[in-house]
Amino acid sequence: MSERIALHEGAMEVSDAAGMTDASGVSHQVRFDEDLCTGCGLCEAFCPMEVIAMEEGAPRAVHAEACWGCETCSGQCPVHAIRIEATAQAAQETDEQPAPPLAEEVREQYREWARVLREVLGLRWHPVAVSLIREGEPLPDVPLPEERLRYCQALMAARRGRALMMPANRHACPDGTSILGLSPIPKKLASGELYILFHKLDSVEAARRMVAERPSLPPRSVRATVTCPLDDPRCEAEVVAVIGTPEQMMWLSMATSYYTGHRHDFHASGYNAQCVETTLIPLTSGEINISFGCYGCRASSDVDDSLMMMGIPVTLMDEVVRGLRELGRRAIPQSRDKVYLPPF
Ligand code: SF4
Ligand code: SF4
Structure with missing residues (x-):
């Protein structure tokens, strides 16, 4: 695993409210x-x-x-x-020079990936390019939201065509923000107390285990999340998130296996869908991962009941797109035509 995506190990840095206050934001x-x-x-x-x-x-x-x-x-x-x-609300968080714009050939490649995904799968909305800007890296020139948003809301906004950059002071979900390495985890989440209150887990032990088993990035190792439509990228993507039907996810899964026959081991739990299952697991494992969504993203975004999510590491995108093109020649149209459906 590269240094850039080192996971948080050891004791969690837990913060009280005062420790997570940032007066420069909304x-x-x-x-x-x-x-x-x-x-x-x-x-x-x-x-x-x-x-x-x-x-x-x-x-x-x-x-x-x-x-x-x-x-x-x-x-x-x-x-x-x-x-x-x-x-x-603050103006842009600093007056530092923004990162240089994305090279035109990379933009073209992302646009071509987006075109194939949308055409072959019949996606209603955009695939989303996700980047985590690490501490010490320059921020790309991407608008901040006027209000704090949850990471899952930003991801869904990108799916509808809106590029957003969010430093910690524009994130609204303390859970996702700590998982993604922008802040320490609040006490009530680290202890599992809130999960019990929500009736999402049976006991503090179960909640602590769920928190301990999910990957997270070291606190304050990430400056900002950037979520853009894949066909309007602003910086190099690390993960491409696709929101679609189970059938569309099936074809993406097959496209990833097209040249290798590899069967996937997905990690889906219903907890922390966008930050963990769609972003961090693909980012840190280098494998695609599926998500059924979670309480938070379903309660706070427009993602409807028929949709689920997949995160694809950008390193696999070329292979996935090539595999998808091949599936689009025969398998996908025939399956959608229900060619084996008996006439009764
Ligand atoms: S629950 Fe959220 S919105 Fe309400 S006071 Fe606490 S931090 Fe603010
Ligand atoms: S009624 Fe609403 S505002 Fe009043 S104490 Fe209960 S949750 Fe808080």
Whole structure:
């Protein structure tokens, strides 16, 4: 494995809210509707950043500066009494020189890959080029979102044609952001406490195991994530993410095996779909990986129930595209024509 994609090993760096505050990004105000609020305390319990505390039976944003705008509190409030307002935004995070533009021949190659994937598979939307800009590397010239977004939301925006670069202060999901090496992991996530609250795992032990078994990059080893439509790339991609139907995933899987006959060992769990299963596993293993999606990406993006995801390391793209072209000559059209369907 190259130094560039060294995984995080050893004890996790866990941070409290104050340790994850970055004043240079989008800031938020947490508004509570006192007429609606019942004082149940769920917002305090679910906030991963420990922004909210109950005081005399009412919620207060006691660490508003640490709010990431993740909307977990508003999503869990049973009476919809919380509104998160983005209140300020920084200009571009630095005035440093951007990285040189992507070489034209690389752009052309990515566009050709995108064309074949879309035409042969019949993809409705764009495949997504994913890059992680490491510490010490120059940032490419890609727009920042006006508000914090989850990584999965940025990936889905790229799928719909919007290129985005997100340093830590534009990421809204503390879990994905720590997995991708932009920040330490918040205490409540590292302990597994939040997974139990969400009823996503049975016990703290199970939650800790799930967290320990997933790959992650060392905290603060990554400056920014860049997600672009593959046919409008801004920097060299490391992984190509494809969102499509199970049938389209099947053909991609076969395209990857076309020249070798290799059967894949996929790692799919339903936890951390975009950051772990679609991005980090392909990036660190050099193999394609499949994902059924996860609670977070399905709850916070437009990805519908019929879709799943695949991450393809860019090093395999040439082979995958060539294999797909071959499958497109006969196997794909015949299968779609249901040539063996009995006439009854
Ligand atoms: S979750 Fe909603 S109802 Fe419960 S304390 Fe928080 S704001 Fe009030
Ligand atoms: S938006 Fe997220 S970080 Fe902000 S208060 Fe709500 S749960 Fe906490």
